[in-house]
Amino acid sequence: MTYLSLSITLIFVLIPLVLSKTLKLGLEKDTMIATVRSIVQLLAIGYVLQFVFDTENYLFIFLMVTLMIVTATLNVRKKGAAIRGITWKVAVTLIFVELLTQGILLGFGITPPTAQYIISISGMVIGNSMVLAILFLNRFTSEVEARGEETELILSLGGTPKQAIHNQLTQAIKASMIPTIESQKTVGLVQLPGMMSGQIIAGASPVQAVQFQLLILFLILTNAAVTSVMLGYLSYPTLFNERMQVLKTKNGK
Amino acid sequence: MNEHYKPAIHFHQVQYSVENLHILKNVTGSFPEGRITTLVGPSGAGKSTLLKLCNGLLSADSGDIFIQDKNINEYEPVELRRKVGIALQSAPMVRGTIFQNLSLPMSLQGKTLSEAEAADLLEDVGLKKELLHRNTQDLSGGQRQKVSIARTLVNRPPILLLDEITSSLDRTSTQDIEELIVKINRKYGTTMIWITHNLKQAIDVGDYTWVMMEGEVVETGESELLKTPENERVQRFVKGEGE
Numbered sequence: 001m002t003y004l005s006l007s008i009t010l011i012f013v014l015i016p017l018v019l020s021k022t023l024k025l026g027l028e029k030d031t032m033i034a035t036v037r038s039i040v041q042l043l044a045i046g047y048v049l050q051f052v053f054d055t056e057n058y059l060f061i062f063l064m065v066t067l068m069i070v071t072a073t074l075n076v077r078k079k080g081a082a083i084r085g086i087t088w089k090v091a092v093t094l095i096f097v098e099l100l101t102q103g104i105l106l107g108f109g110i111t112p113p114t115a116q117y118i119i120s121i122s123g124m125v126i127g128n129s130m131v132l133a134i135l136f137l138n139r140f141t142s143e144v145e146a147r148g149e150e151t152e153l154i155l156s157l158g159g160t161p162k163q164a165i166h167n168q169l170t171q172a173i174k175a176s177m178i179p180t181i182e183s184q185k186t187v188g189l190v191q192l193p194g195m196m197s198g199q200i201i202a203g204a205s206p207v208q209a210v211q212f213q214l215l216i217l218f219l220i221l222t223n224a225a226v227t228s229v230m231l232g233y234l235s236y237p238t239l240f241n242e243r244m245q246v247l248k249t250k251n252g253k
Numbered sequence: 254m255n256e257h258y259k260p261a262i263h264f265h266q267v268q269y270s271v272e273n274l275h276i277l278k279n280v281t282g283s284f285p286e287g288r289i290t291t292l293v294g295p296s297g298a299g300k301s302t303l304l305k306l307c308n309g310l311l312s313a314d315s316g317d318i319f320i321q322d323k324n325i326n327e328y329e330p331v332e333l334r335r336k337v338g339i340a341l342q343s344a345p346m347v348r349g350t351i352f353q354n355l356s357l358p359m360s361l362q363g364k365t366l367s368e369a370e371a372a373d374l375l376e377d378v379g380l381k382k383e384l385l386h387r388n389t390q391d392l393s394g395g396q397r398q399k400v401s402i403a404r405t406l407v408n409r410p411p412i413l414l415l416d417e418i419t420s421s422l423d424r425t426s427t428q429d430i431e432e433l434i435v436k437i438n439r440k441y442g443t444t445m446i447w448i449t450h451n452l453k454q455a456i457d458v459g460d461y462t463w464v465m466m467e468g469e470v471v472e473t474g475e476s477e478l479l480k481t482p483e484n485e486r487v488q489r490f491v492k493g494e495g496e
Contacts, residue, residue: 149341149343152310152341153341153345153347154361155334156310156338156341157357157358157361157404157405157408158331158332158335158358158361158362158408159361160331160361167347243309243330244309244331245309245310245311245312246310
């Protein structure tokens with residue numbers, strides 16, 4: 001695609017701008033910021049990736065993956081600010097998910113140990129885990145808040161913190177995993193996944209594109225489960241002290 | 254008060270505060286074993302906090318609490334909470350039926366409660382056993398409180414704490430609960446500490462009373478003291494002039 005063709009695609013930005021202006025949605029400024037940021041960020045990452053792929057240096061691969069994990073962690077921690085030590089809990093979860101994924105892929109020789117594969121798949125894995133973690137924390141903190149009396153009741157009857165928080169934890173894990181499972185049920189029928197579409201457009205055979213897409217879908221399913229469960233089990237103990245009492249969260253709730 | 258009774262719970266200079274706000278100030282005193290002691294006083298006096306300290310849902314900042322002559326900190330939290338049951342003001346229920354709620358204390362210990370045992374408990378608190386499989390969402394306020402008390406009794410606690418359990422009930426339900434509390438006390442010899450705003454209830458049902466104001470125990474003694482209190486602040490409170 002030439003830069004001229006790319007410029008013409010800005011028509012797709014003009015349409016929401018016109019609609020926002022006409023309907024007084026007040027989204028013009030945000031739309032412009034989002035457009036400029038996406039252009040700058042993606043072009044920058046394009047050149048960076050080009051450089052990393054050309055050098056094939058593992059240090060650069062490591063730095064790229066670290067940058068992804070740090071950015072995702074900083075993004076997620078805002079949603080779980082009420083939970084003590086949330087930053088390292090999210091970081092540990094994302095690192096574990098990344099190691100697990102790459103360990104299986106590289107260990108079994110499913111993908112080659114090249115920057116092209118490691119960075120692309122890491123981006124999808126960490127990005128997906130980031131969204132999952134946000135969904136989980138949103139639901140978990142609201143469940144904990146809404147069902148505080150139930151937690152207190154179970155503790156008062158001689159239950160352990162794990163028993164007292166069990167329902168809230170499982171609800172939050174289920175709620176965060178459902179979108180992933182549901183979207184996989186209709187994949188190929190309703191939507192063609194972005195990576196698969198990209199590969200087909202770039203000239204890969206649809207069957208090969210599907211094979212890679214299936215790999216990614218299975219990875220994402222594992223990531224969904226591991227991210228929610230791990231983050232949940234790392235988070236809930238910080239809601240209680242050693243006398244099995246509910247601690248006030250940072251929000252004071 | 255009541256020197257001739259063995260204390261079930263004893264407080265010694267107990268303090269509790271939240272973010273520099275003193276909720277309990279140097280609370281000292283005993284709750285006699287096997288008797289009903291009411292806690293009365295205006296809202297914000299620290300009564301609910303005091304109950305939660307007894308059950309270990311909260312811990313004191315300083316001072317000592319003894320449960321049956323043993324320092325509260327020497328109990329494992331789970332052991333303490335099974336020994337000192339609490340019925341909370343809002344009678345919270347877990348989602349499901351009465352039977353599921355009554356089974357909860359046993360299932361938390363990995364045990365099961367038989368339907369026959371659950372039915373007996375239900376009848377003990379004055380509810381028909383036919384209600385056993387009714388969803389708790391369909392219960393009236395009075396029925397919820399009775400289920401809440403029955404659920405607490407599953408652990409057979411020698412000490413039972415009751416946090417304003419009749420505050421939102423009508424007169425008939427209140428009377429039912431009052432009779433139930435006396436019945437449990439007489440039948441099992443359970444030590445009861447009951448927070449109530451109803452002074453008549455405190456006099457009629459309670460053996461002893463603690464009057465609390467602004468985190469302090471202002472007057473204690475036999476329930477009759479509420480008819481002729483010595484302390485001026487308590488006199489004003491009893492007359493309904495509040496604090």
